[in-house]
Amino acid sequence: MRIARLGSALLWSLHAAATILQNGQVREDPYPGQAPRIELDDSWHSYGADTEEISYKGRWDSNHVSWWSAPGIKVEFSGSQLAVSFGQSTSDGVLVAYRVGSLDWQFSNVTADSTYQFVGPELGLDEDLVKQHKVFEMRVQIAGVSVASDESLQVPKRFEKKVEVIGGSLAGGQFATYETISSWGYLFAAGLGNAEHTITAYPGACLADLQCYGGNAHGMTWYWNRASDPGSRANEFFGHEPEKFDNKAEQPADLVVIQMGGNDHRHPNEIPGNEFYHAYVALIDDIHSTWPHAVVLIVSQWGQWVKEGLSYVPTQVYEEETRKVHDHFRDRGFVYYFDTSGILQHNDINPKNHPTDVGHIKLASHLLQWTRLVLRWNLEPMGEVQHGTLYWNDQQEY
Structure with missing residues (x-):
């Protein structure tokens, strides 16, 4: 989030004009929270993107540009106003999430070389809250943060535990209402409530380091050590030489959750x-050598639901191979296998073969309870699931 050379990796293509259907009706205000664009003056105290008071969340390159799912920042601030500036290459109209x-x-659309005020009088902070230090969180890229001239930023508390989620579009929430914010990866990690998290996921990513979808010659075994994602x-x-990423320099993960296989299995990759x-x-092996104390959880990858007679029967992708991976590490004690069979039904999968919002919630809920009971x-x-997003039923009759 230094000079924001790209738009958000959180919400890949959503804009305020997008339509969200809810209970069969168009949601009138699908992305509430449009922030006003402002010009900074002497009434603001501005911090550059490289200030230590800004805590970066997710995977960033050396220029503080992030390319993966749900990158973001957290800051503590005093006072009643806060603004964020965006760099010269931010995508026009990119949608950011903040709270x-x-x-x-x-949610607010922003654009390049501009500043938007995300906290102001309209938030309705009472006098006691104005005096307190508050945590502001944003999932996108930035060029700087500003508060009132007589106020300040502080470094927020960091949780002792950390979770990393590795996957493709399913973990990243593609086609879900709020994309990554609605994904099982985010709902699980944020639902823990007491852990830092990074979601190293990207739509179309393969696990195997082979030609994938024609244009990408590398898989997650290679990209896990790179700062940028496999996207065009x-x-x-960077061409075919993206910046390397030093996972050992990061806070070590205590739990790594992996769900991959859908893209490897799909035509034309196969x-x-x-x-x-x-x-x-x-x-x-790479994860364990980097974070020797981390638990690794393999999440099975579902395939299509096949109609047989009067019922739908789920299939799995690389089931035999994935169980064989678990068997390979069984005696070493740090790898677990999570079978998704029976959690999702055919109506929890949308026409794009990705989970609906309800499907993501179901999987996140089971993963949360697995973490509580096993770990x-x-x-x-x-x-907690469906973390921090507003859903409601506006129909009286069913």
Whole structure:
């Protein structure tokens, strides 16, 4: 989020004009929270994007540009106003998500070389709250943060535990209402309530380091050590030599959750099962050498639901190979297998073969309880899902 050379990796293509259907009706205000564009003057105290008071969340390159799912910042601030500036290459109209404390996420379109005020009198902060230090969180890229001239930013508290989610479009929430904010990856990680999290996910990403969808010759075994994602825009910036990423320099993850296989299996990639197996083993070995104390959870990958007679029967992708990966590490004690069979039904999958919002919630809920029961983590609050987004039913009859 220094000079924001790209738009948000959180919400890949959503804009305020997009339509969200809810209970069969168009949601009138699909993305509440449009922030006003302002000009900074002497009444503001501005911090550059490289200030230590800004805590960066997710995966960033050395220029503080982020390319993966749900990058963001957290800051503590005093006073009653806060603005964020965006860099010269921010995508026009990109949609950002932001909130104060644990209030609902709000959404605003922003553009390059501009400043928007995200906290102001309209938030309705009473006198006591104005005096307190508050946490502001945004999922996007920035060029700087400003508060009132007589107020300040502070570094927010960092949680001791950390979770990393690795995957493709399913983990990243593609086609969900709020994309990554609605994804099982985010709902699970944020639902823990007491852990930092990074979602290293991108639509179309393969696990195996082989040609994938014609234009990408690398898979997650390679990209896990790179700062940028496999997307075409990153290739425009870096070609085939993206910046390396030092995972060892980051806060070590205590839990790494991996769900991959859909893109490897899909035409035209059709990665052979033995190649997929060896790639999975290689990725877990890499993770374990980097974070030797991390638990790795393999989440099985569903395929299509097939209609048989009067019922729908789910299929799995690379089921034999994925279980074989778990067996390979079984005696070492740090790899677990999470079978998604029976959690989702055919109507939890949308026509794009991705989970609906309800499907994401179901999977996140089961993962939260797995973490509580198997790893004995305390959930604070107890298993919160659909974290911080506003949903409602506006129909009286069913």
